[in-house]
Ligand SMILES: Nc1nc2c(ncn2[C@@H]2O[C@H](COP(=O)(O)OP(=O)(O)OP(=O)(O)O)[C@@H](O)[C@H]2O)c(=O)[nH]1
């Protein structure tokens with residue numbers, strides 16, 4: 001639901017980067033979005049097209065890279081891979097888990113002109 | 114190709130860090146209250162402020178898409194409040210909260226309550242610079258909300274089960290709610306509250322008192338060690 005706000009924040013970052021690196025146009029944006037980042041990728045794509053219209057990133061391609069999800073298992077006392085938020089710990093079958101990887105979304109790199 | 118490697122919410126996080134520094138420097142303890150619409154956030158705040166009875170300085174930031182109703186309910190208790198209307202926005206962000214802070218002077222030891230926009234999804238992603246996150250879930254919302262909306266429970270320091278006076282009229286399984294919260298967040302504290310009727314806030318008021326005491330002790334210890342370092346520096350030969 002907040003994908004619009006994320007795209008606006010993304011546009012701010014693109015403008016900052018344009019000033020810092022001296023480019024005028026962005027042709028491609030690569031984002032890393034973890035499975036537990038709370039982001040609906042389809043909504044993000046839609047928001048991206050709307051928010052970037054008329055900006056330095058109008059018509060830029062959006063590529064979204066996956067990142068593996070991991071969690072701290074309170075029973076194993078270690079980090080384990082977690083494919084899905086509600087799956088049990090793959091090592092011990094326990095359910096006391098807290099995601100510690102794949103929880104954020106970040107800009108990886110840009111193609112610019 | 115330009116490498117960026119920067120969080121999409123980097124801007125918000127920078128404003129949040131600024132708010133946090135400012136609140137810590139002022140000796141203010143801050144709580145971000147999150148919940149779905151109507152879970153009982155404002156009622157809890159009104160009754161909490163009445164119970165505190167002005168003995169602890171407090172201020173409230175109210176977030177809603179529209180209306181100043183909630184800020185007016187808070188002001189009726191004699192507590193200063195600022196209403197933020199987010200318009201099309203579905204959550205508070207650290208920039209909005211920073212501006213609201215300008216209008217809410219609080220003395221050291223004061224408590225700042227931030228009532229987020231009623232929404233079980235989006236507010237979870239936005240750090241406001243708060244010390245503690247409190248997520249409310251009313252018993253009328255059913256057992257499975259923590260599993261359906263994990264993010265807002267995952268980031269909570271405390272989960273309050275509200276409106277417990279209604280339990281006799283519902284067939285909801287409270288143990289199942291607590292199990293589901295613990296499944297999403299094994300380290301969150303869980304407390305029951307009822308804002309209607311006597312003594313329903315006791316556990317929450319104890320928690321609040323304890324958090325405030327610990328936080329202020331910590332800030333005082335930090336100030337003392339800074340004062341010591343400055344004195345030692347002053348005494349060193351020029
Ligand atoms: N029975 C009962 N009703 C409650 C309790 N707390 C709140 N309510 C009622 O729940 C309704 C919503 O309460 P609010 O305090 O406005 O909820 P809120 O979370 O601030 O709502 P929004 O800001 O609109 O998202 C009101 O009709 C309150 O009177 C409680 O402990 N018991």
Ligand SMILES: Nc1nc2c(ncn2[C@@H]2O[C@H](COP(=O)(O)OP(=O)(O)OP(=O)(O)O)[C@@H](O)[C@H]2O)c(=O)[nH]1
Nearest residue numbers: 252253254255256257258261262282283284285286
């Ligand atoms: N007392 C009472 N409880 C009800 C009634 N309808 C639903 N509930 C309870 O309210 C809780 C939530 O009900 P749901 O039907 O899951 O609500 P929902 O709107 O589908 O919830 P989400 O899909 O999670 O948004 C459950 O505990 C229900 O048993 C009713 O008419 N009376």
Ligand SMILES: [Mg+2]
Nearest residue numbers: 154155183228
């Ligand atoms: Mg309210």
Ligand SMILES: [Mg+2]
Nearest residue numbers: 254255257261
């Ligand atoms: Mg449903």
Ligand SMILES: [Zn+2]
Nearest residue numbers: 073076089092
């Ligand atoms: Zn395990």
